[in-house]
Structures are given as structure tokens and as C-alpha cells.
Amino acid sequence: MAGSDHLTADRGVPAFLGRPGPTAFHRLNPLTKATLATVTAVAAVVLGGLLGPIGLVVAAIIVPAGVARVLRRLMRTALLLALPIGVSAFLINLFFFPGGEQVLVRIGPITATAEGLAFALEILVRILAISGAVTLFYLTTRPADLVLDLERRGVSPRIAFVANASVQTVPAMVDRAAQITSAQRARGLDTEGSVWRRLRGVVPIVGPVIMGSIAEVEERTMALEARGFTRPGRRTLLWAPSDTVAEAVTRWGLVLALLAVIVVRLTGIWR
């Protein structure tokens, strides 16, 4: 056990709570970063063509990631996140774009057209923008910090808890899956080799992971009840992320800019 020689119990609010992040971007209020991520993702979809979304990716994702010194991790994570859906969307649009006339390549019955390629690139950039925006947020913000900030702003503790617990449950389930995989392999389960073998190995792992999580729900609920979680009203917060007027103005500015882009696109002023 990690004990201590201190016998005096109260040492005030520990300094590690709300310790400021390593870079200026980390230190932004979580809601500011969440707003930036949301606005970037939505704007990437709303903006047409290629140049707009690419400019957005550079300005709202790559530059901030450089400032936050997470550019390499961001590229790797965002690409991994976007890869499955990005590749399939790219290929489908490249080969099955309706009405394409400029044929680039023909493979049996399917044809890649220049129009399909242009549209596929647009889709790919949008997917990368969404994935990059989300990744940048998670690489620079602890989910618990955002939840604390929302709670301070009046969001119900229950909603905040559900949002936070949902995010925190993912690594817990990954750990559980790793433990069950090890246990099943120790009992002879083959999880390597051909795709068919791997697929067969999934069932004895996924089953216990899901059933185990469901079985724990009742005890978790009881533990929360016993810790006063169902008490109505606000709860005490030990700390909350700092916020400034400048950041509040920036957030509203981002939201207004997004609304302006939507209006411009819907009214056809800019195509």
C-alpha cells in the first residue's frame, strides 16, 4: 500500500486537481475546445468543395494540434479512426458515382470517373476533418474536465454523470476484454491465424465482456445509491476549469460563424 507518514488529515484541496495543461491549447476551457471541435466538424460538412474543408482542417485542427504539440499523435489517431469509413466511402464514391462521364479507369463492370474522384475526395476530407476535430479534443481534454465545467454551468449532475461514465467505460471494457482474452487463450482459445479463426475466437470473448458488464449494473447502481447519487439538486464541486471573457466571446464567435456559413450555403450565396 502506498502509505504516508503524514498523520495530519486535512491538507486542503490537492494541487493536482485541475492542474493546468502543458500548453496554451490544453489550458483552454473544455467547453471552448468542445465548441471548436463541434463547429469544425459541422462546418466541414456544410462547406462545399475541397478548398474550404482543407483550409478548415489546417486552421482549426493542424495549427492547434501543433500548438498543443500533439500533431503526430493526432495524425495517427485521426487516420486510424477515419480509415474504415473513409476508405469505404472513398471507394464507393469513386467507382459508383452516378452520372460520371470522364472515365479514369475501368475494372470489369465498374468504372472510376473524374467526377467520382472529385466527390470521393470531398467526402474523404470531410471524414478526416470530423475525425481530426474529435481527436484533437480528446487528446487535449480530459472528459471529466468537460463534465465538471458543464455541471458548473448548471447541467444536471445525472446527465453529466451519464456522459462522463459513457466515455470512461470504454477503457474499462477494453481492459476487461484484454483480461478475458488472456484467460480464454490460457484455456486453449485460438485467437490468431486466419480470419475465420479470429472470428471464431471473438464469440467467447465478446459474450463474457458484455454479460459481465450487464451483471455488474445492479451492484454499480446500488453503490451509487448508497453514495447519495440520487439526492436531488446540485452537488458540491471541488474545482472547475477556468474560463475567461475572451474565451466566452470566442465560443459565441465560432457559433455565429458556423450559423453564417450554414445560412450562406442554404441561401446559395456561395456555391
Place this chain on the structure above:
Amino acid sequence: MTLTLTGVGYRYAGARRPALLDIDLELPDGVVVGLAGASEAGKTTLCLVASGLAPRTVGGQIRGRITLDGEEVDAWPMHRLSQRIGIGFQNPATQLSQVASTVFEEVAFGPMNLAIERDEVVTRTWEALTTLRIDGLAERDPQRLSGGQQQLVAMAGLLAMRPAHLVLDEPTAQLDPAGTRLVADAIDRLARDGASILVAEQKTDLLAAVASSVIVLAEGRVVLQGATAQVLADPRLPELGVPERSAVRLERAASAAGVGRDRLAGALHD
């Protein structure tokens, strides 16, 4: 302050047979009552009923009376009851809130829910961590601790709520001897501070160290009840699924080997 159960019976929803029958139990201030019995004897169910979680959260049917200082608690909501009665379970992983990034925030979770003033939450949290000598873990991620450490963190979370009554369902199930001693010390200290504690345990050595009286359950009924020394010396314990104290087992082994009690005591003393 006294928690009293009078003629309490309980049946889980959908079950044909009751899990508890005619339980009479009194937990006055500063008293530790041990609860023993074989698996499925009703220990956990009695812990749930005494804490108020059954039937409020678990469902099922209850009869008999449960009072706190003479006041019936039937109509109390769980969050009100949780300020007076704390409960700890044997699986530490399910007791953690899963939303705290540090052990400190995890332990503070209960008092924060009760909207206790911030400075008081901090004081209670440090105190609970120090009592269990896990203040060195305060900055750690609770999800990354060992099972034993998580159990101590869960226990600290209970202590921080400062309930007058504490119900512990096998709190040392995942602890090593050193961790078990810390929990025993904490129980002892809490009792001296005036808390009443019901502790369900299979470790009879722990019960012998902390409890002033012990109840043994079998099939949901109380079959043995009395002073700790008297109950734990009862020859029927093995057939009731309760392990005997290690001292009793050692004496029997020594006797079987032809070693007398005096010689054994001398050897242990040396």
C-alpha cells in the same frame, strides 16, 4: 443512535422462498456485530436490507420493522438513508464511480453528492485516506489500482460520508493480510468514534479482532447469536459453513499431533 431490525423477513422479486426470516438485530453506537454463514446463507441479503438498498433499489418484498433511533425508515428515500447508513460491497470495481480521474475525487464523490460544503468535503476526504493509509494514492487513477487498493479506496469513500452506521459485506475479500489489518484498524477506530458496524466476513480471525458479538446465519435464519468468543468457539461452526479461527484449528492440529496446550503456547511464545 441505534439501527434496529425487528422480525425482518425478505424475499427477492420472483423468488418462491424468502431469503431472510425473522431477523432481530440491534446495532447501537460503537458496537461491531459480525455476520457469518455459508454461501447463500443470507449474509449479503441482510446487508442489503440493513442498509436500506433492499427493497428500495433491489426490489422484492420486506416485512417486519426497521428503525433508526426509534423512527421507522420505510418511507425514507435512499439518498436520505445513505447519510446515516453506509454500505460497502465485496467487489471493489463496482463500487467505484467510474467518473473520478483521481483517488481523491473518488473518495470525495459521496460527500460531494450530499452537497456538503467544499472545505468539509476536502477535510473528510483527507481524513478517510489517512485513516486507511492510502493518502499516497490520492493522485492515482482509481481504475489503475490493484483490487486490494481499490477495496481500500471504496472503503475510504464510505468513511468520507461519515455514516453513523456502516454495513460491510466481506470488505477484506480481496485484501492481503496487511490490507485486512488496515480495514480492521479502520473498523476499530470507527467503532471507538461511535459508529455502529455490521460486518459480514468469512475471516473469523478478523471477526474475533473487531466484533463484540457475532450472528451466524443459515438458510436466512439466525442459528447462532452471542458474544464473539462464545459464538466463534461453537463446535457447530464447520457444519454451518463457517471456518473456525486459526487459533482453534492450530490447537486441534497440535492436539492431534499429541502436542499439549501448554507446550503449544510455549512454542508460540518463543
